Amino acid sequence: MSRAEAPGAPARRGPGPLWSVGLLRSELVTTLRRWRTLALLAVLAAVPVLVGIAVRIETRGGPGADGGGGEGPAFMAQITNNGLFLVFTALAATLPFFLPMAVGVVAGDSIAGEAGAGTLRYLLVAPAGRTRLLLVKYATVLAFCLLATLVVAVSALAVGALLFPLGDLTTISGTSITFAEGLGRALLIALVVAASLVGVAALGLFVSTLTNSGIAAMATTVGLLITVQILDQIPQLHAVRPYLFPHYWLSFADLVRDPVYWDDLVRNLGLQALYAAVFGSAAWARFTTKDISV
Template sequence: MSSSEAASESGPGAAAAPDQQVAPGATASASVTARRERPSGGWALLGSELSVLFRRWRTWAMLAALAAIPVLIAVAVRITGGSSRGPAFLSDITANGLFVAFTALVVCVPLFLPLTVGVVAGDTIAGEASHGTLRYLVIAPAGRLRLLAVKYAGALVFSAAAALTVGVAGAAIGAALFPIGPVTLLSGATVSQGEALLRILLIAAYIAVSLAGLCAIGLFISTLTDVPVGAMAATAVLAIVSQVLDQLPQLSALHPWLFSHYWLGFGDLLRDPIAWDSFASNALLQLGYVAVFGALAIGRFTTKDILS
């Protein structure tokens, strides 16, 4: 078979003419161009990000550590018989195991949840930079803005998963070690077990919203460095500093502006009827932090030299 016949069977443009020379970088350039011309799906990119996030041993180790907190609380109460001193709802656990979930959420919100979320948020961009994969993500069809949005969405999904893990683990271990039944709310009304479980899910959603501002702060810090550990530590420290400042009466004028101010306001979800004021104020505050630090992250990341 002649060379011309082989070329015709292979399809148009399948083979170059013998007397044509291919430039050394032509193949790589054509490959990059082809990738840029292919349509990119934001949902596909988000699915890939979540797949990578939840296939990491570190992610599951953090979720397991969070799930262990309500287990430890329930076992301690079971052994000691409970106490009137300690976190909110602790004295009610022996009467109703569902209060393990409420107690564990109160315990985890100030430290453990912000710590784990800080690890994920601080690793969003800095982690890719430290592994040398950031430049390849940037030249992909997604672009920098979509990449930032996907990274932030991944951190938000982890926040919701972390809060849900604490609530579900608390309800499960509480049902295993203690009797469960109708729950008496803070307002004095009694609700069924099913509605109590729904309140736990609402509290988990409230906490996920509460951590939206911290995720935005971590994303911004992550664009400032190529060292993920530094971004993680800085995000976690800021969460602690915000809560310390919120406890100083001399700074009462500053308190409503701190992103952690409404973190423990989910007690309003344990009233009948539900008081949504704290939820709305919290969501508005977190939205402000997302807007400010999201804009800072975009400004930093879009001007950052990544490809050199």
């Protein structure tokens, strides 16, 4: 493996910024070359295709259902009028499970996978320190958050353009905006969705520092994700739900309002920053004191 060469090349570069850039590039390439990562991206790209085909078949079979509401699946009623709505629908469909699961798998494997393969100690031979290595690992997971979200958005945009008309966008507030502005909002929504995953990324990184088994770390992260999602659906926990990281995930729908409703969006981003700070600090405290013997 390419990791076997780690004891030599990075050590000669020294602990400066160039070493960090080189390590980050190496981590990104290594992550994207894994068959597991490619399979996750393929599944994410397939979701908009399946949704688009299903809506197209339903449209041919008879009149579509009337739209309603303004969040998540309610976008589906507008897809036949404007293919750009497929972007919003696909992100709403993948955000509750598929996107965070993919991020949880990559984050959970970030440290534990290296430890299990026996390559973590080789990475630490380079004079960069554990803190910098942990930051590079987290930056790699964040880059995957953005890439995974863009894969869903681009796939949805391509399928929407092929199967449905494009043009001026009617917001869920009933006003009309140009197609260019609609594209801008779609990009902003993709960025917000990617930012909504930083809490899961930090949680997965922390779990990854607790074990030397990549599979155990991935399973634990995904298990915690499912558990928190279930807790967020229990009405009796209404006092706790606003503090659970998935609670405001679908607030990105407010970006399709005119004017945009920012309150829940700000709460979501603030909550993700809090989770990133708490679990990032916990990961740093654990990793910098961890006995690495493999």
